Each structure stands twice: as C-alpha cells, then as structure tokens.
Amino acid sequence: MSENIINRAVEILRQNDLGDYTVPTHGLYPFQWNWDSCLTALGQSQFDEGRAWREIETLFAHQWDDGMVPHIIFHKEDDGYFPGPEIWATGRPVPTSGITQPPVAGFSVARLAARAKNKALAEEKARLLLPKIQAWHEWFYRCRDPEGTGLVAIIHPWESGRDNSIDWDEAFKRVPTEGVLPFVRRDTQHANPDHRPTQAQYERYVWLVQRFRSLGWDNDKLHDASPFQLVDPGFNGILLRSCNDLADLAEQLGENAIAAASRARVESGVAALEQLWDEGLGQYRCFDRVAGAAVDSASVAGLLAAFAPIPQPRKAAIARRISELANRTRYLVPSHDPADPRFDGLRYWRGPIWLIVNFMIADGLRQGGLSDLAEQIDQSSLDLIGKAGFAEYYDPMTAEPCGGATFTWTAAMVIEILVGLGMEQK
Numbered sequence: 001m002s003e004n005i006i007n008r009a010v011e012i013l014r015q016n017d018l019g020d021y022t023v024p025t026h027g028l029y030p031f032q033w034n035w036d037s038c039l040t041a042l043g044q045s046q047f048d049e050g051r052a053w054r055e056i057e058t059l060f061a062h063q064w065d066d067g068m069v070p071h072i073i074f075h076k077e078d079d080g081y082f083p084g085p086e087i088w089a090t091g092r093p094v095p096t097s098g099i100t101q102p103p104v105a106g107f108s109v110a111r112l113a114a115r116a117k118n119k120a121l122a123e124e125k126a127r128l129l130l131p132k133i134q135a136w137h138e139w140f141y142r143c144r145d146p147e148g149t150g151l152v153a154i155i156h157p158w159e160s161g162r163d164n165s166i167d168w169d170e171a172f173k174r175v176p177t178e179g180v181l182p183f184v185r186r187d188t189q190h191a192n193p194d195h196r197p198t199q200a201q202y203e204r205y206v207w208l209v210q211r212f213r214s215l216g217w218d219n220d221k222l223h224d225a226s227p228f229q230l231v232d233p234g235f236n237g238i239l240l241r242s243c244n245d246l247a248d249l250a251e252q253l254g255e256n257a258i259a260a261a262s263r264a265r266v267e268s269g270v271a272a273l274e275q276l277w278d279e280g281l282g283q284y285r286c287f288d289r290v291a292g293a294a295v296d297s298a299s300v301a302g303l304l305a306a307f308a309p310i311p312q313p314r315k316a317a318i319a320r321r322i323s324e325l326a327n328r329t330r331y332l333v334p335s336h337d338p339a340d341p342r343f344d345g346l347r348y349w350r351g352p353i354w355l356i357v358n359f360m361i362a363d364g365l366r367q368g369g370l371s372d373l374a375e376q377i378d379q380s381s382l383d384l385i386g387k388a389g390f391a392e393y394y395d396p397m398t399a400e401p402c403g404g405a406t407f408t409w410t411a412a413m414v415i416e417i418l419v420g421l422g423m424e425q426k
C-alpha cells in the first residue's frame with residue numbers, strides 16, 4: 001500500500017518536472033515557486049539526488065544582487081497565471097517577482113547534505129549554496145528588520161505563503177484599492193473560486209505590487225513604505241530553523257564565519273520570538289508592526305513556530321494546543337482554529353490543512369521529544385492522501401480535496417513522511 005503511494009508520488013513529481021525546476025501543478029502555477037522548490041527537493045532526493053540539488057540551484061541562480069531570493073521565477077511565458085512578469089516589471093534578465101517567500105532553503109540544503117548517499121556531490125553543492133543562503137538570511141535582517149528587533153516582517157501576504165490567512169484581515173483594511181489597474185484573475189479559471197482568496201483581497205495584493213513597483217523594487221525603501229508589515233511567527237520560525245541548520249552545515253564544512261553569524265541570529269531571534277507568545281492561547285500570534293499590536297487570530301502560524309529551535313516548554317504547549325484542535329477537527333493540523341467564526345474549511349489558508357505545514361510542525365515536535373503527536377500528524381497526512389489524493393490542501397473536517405490537483409509538494413511530503421517511517425521504495 002505505502003509502496004503504491006510512494007510510486008504515485010514519484011510519478012507526480014516527474015509529471016510536474018520541467019527539467020531544471022518543478023511546477024507546483026500544471027495550469028494553476030506554471031512557473032517555479034521558491035519554497036515549493038526547496039521542499040520538493042526533499043522528495044526528489046529520495047530517488048534522484050542530482051535532480052534535487054538542481055531544483056535548489058536553479059532557484060538560487062535567480063537570486064537578486066541584494067541577496068533576496070524571489071518567490072516566483074518566470075522561466076518561460078505562460079499567460080495562464082496572473083500576475084505575470086509584465087505586472088511585476090522587476091527588470092531581471094529572466095523575469096522574477098519582486099517579493100520573497102518563507103526561507104526554507106537552509107533547512108532543506110542541510111537535510112539533503114546530511115543524508116546524501118553521494119557525499120562528494122553533496123559537499124560540492126552545499127559549498128556553492130551556503131554563501132548564497134547566508135546572503136539571503138542577511139538580506140532578511142537588513143531589509144525586513146531595519147530596527148534590529150531580531151524578527152523580520154513580511155510586506156505582502158504572498159510572502160508568507162498564507163495568502164488569505166485571517167491573520168491579515170485587519171491589516172488589509174489599511175491597504176487601499178484606489179489606482180489598481182483592471183486585471184483578470186486566472187487562478188479562478190483553474191481552481192474552484194470558493195477555495196481561493198476573494199476579489200477584494202486580490203485587489204489589495206495587486207495594490208501592494210503596484211506600490212512596490214513604483215519604488216523601483218528598491219529593498220532599502222519597501223519595508224517602511226508598505227502599509228502591510230506583519231511579523232509572522234511561522235515565517236520567523238522557518239527562518240530561525242534555517243539559520244540553525246545552516247550553522248550546523250557551515251561548521252561541518254569549516255565555514256566558521258557563516259556558522260557564527262547564523263548562530264547569533266538564532267540566539268537573538270528565538271529570544272525575540274518570546275514577544276509573540278500568548279500564554280492564554282498556548283501559542284504564538286502575529287504582530288502588526290504598523291498598528292504596533294498583536295493580531296487577534298489563532299492561526300497555524302503560531303504552531304508552525306515549533307519548527308524553530310524554540311524552548312521545549314513552548315513546544316510542549318504548542319503540542320497541547322494541537323491536541324485541543326484535534327477535538328474540533330477530524331484531521332490535523334487546520335490552518336485556523338475552527339472555534340473562530342472566521343474559520344472556513346475550504347478557503348485556502350482560512351482553515352484547510354496543508355501537508356507541508358504538517359510536515360514542518362511534526363518535524364519540530366519530534367525535535368522537542370514530542371513524537372506521539374508528531375506521529376498522529378503524519379498519520380493525518382497519510383489518511384488525507386489515502387482518502388482524497390495529492391491535493392493542494394484539504395478540508396480538515398471532511399478531507400475534501402481543494403485547490404490544485406496532483407500537487408508537487410504534497411507528493412514530496414508524502415515521500416518524506418513514508419521514508420521517514422522506514423517504508424522506503426523497493
């Protein structure tokens with residue numbers, strides 16, 4: 001049974017493989033996405049290590065001079081996606097978007113290197129990628145934490161990957177729509193509109209893009225110019241985990257300066273994350289830097305921070321919180337608490353389960369010695385696959401498959417989970 005699932009997952013990775021990069025799914029997302037690729041490489045590495053390294057190398061070949069790694073690389077034309085390269089107008093030789101995405105590369109590269117069968121290849125590739133990932137991390141702290149708080153902000157919901165999370169609702173009231181040029185959405189032609197962000201949200205997404213474009217995509221200006229500056233504990237948790245794992249890798253490769261700088265980031269970042277802890281809820285919450293206030297929303301971002309090297313008591317509290325959620329949903333881990341009236345089990349990041357999030361939370365819990373719950377989360381992920389196939393996301397009550405189908409990173413995570421459980425492909 002699990003062998004069949006792995007074979008099907010490998011087939012999906014191959015179907016979506018365009019040679020040097022993998023599309024998340026054909027139609028809905030026809031280009032290379034940043035964190036999709038880094039997590040996809042984990043699945044690819046289980047059957048083709050060379051291909052996995054190439055996935056991440058291709059992404060970093062499009063790193064900006066200032067260190068940023070964009071969230072989309074528009075390798076070739078495809079008018080089936082909005083907003084395409086002409087809307088971003090970033091002026092890159094190969095067009096890219098002008099914002100970034102959760103920096104999972106440090107974690108992925110360290111993991112690929114640690115378990116590589118081809119050690120020589122892994123060392124060669126890791127040595128090449130190490131300074132590039134370090135430059136990206138430093139870019140975050142320079143451009144997205146200008147006051148040196150230890151935590152970075154996102155300036156567009158697309159950067160979090162959790163586009164329409166309830167976390168952004170209040171802050172989005174500040175983002176205007178005047179001056180937004182007329183546009184035609186393509187996402188709703190590929191996926192059920194009830195599973196996607198609303199038109200009102202899209203107008204604000206586009207307003208932010210137009211605003212940043214008008215500033216020439218100058219990252220020295222964008223943070224302060226954005227009416228949307230949100231400190232996301234999940235995003236920061238991913239960055240801190242990547243800094244931590246990059247430090248380990250750098251030490252192994254004798255790159256002591258990178259190791260020391262990364263360790264210092266982890267230390268100050270983990271300490272700063274404490275400001276986002278909500279003792280009553282037993283999880284972290286987002287912080288709105290413009291409003292100067294915590295966001296009133298118990299989203300999965302506050303649980304995803306378990307992926308970071310946070311103190312064990314924090315992981316244990318997050319585990320209790322997830323067990324509480326398990327009483328309210330059939331499957332784990334919903335992207336929002338169903339007790340909140342704003343929860344919507346079908347609409348993208350307002351309730352549905354995402355397997356990449358499950359994977360990262362389970363991994364972080366395991367590192368904190370909370371293996372039972374980690375196994376329960378893995379089992380939920382496998383149950384969803386068994387019931388509904390390799391969807392983009394799932395309704396946590398019914399397992400209804402939502403968004404795009406035959407989804408790359410869902411397949412990659414299933415391979416990771418099953419191989420982690422010791423059921424390797426024969």
Ligand code: DGY
Nearest residue numbers: 071082158161163187
């Ligand atoms: C989309 O187009 O839905 C993406 O999430 C933006 O990256």
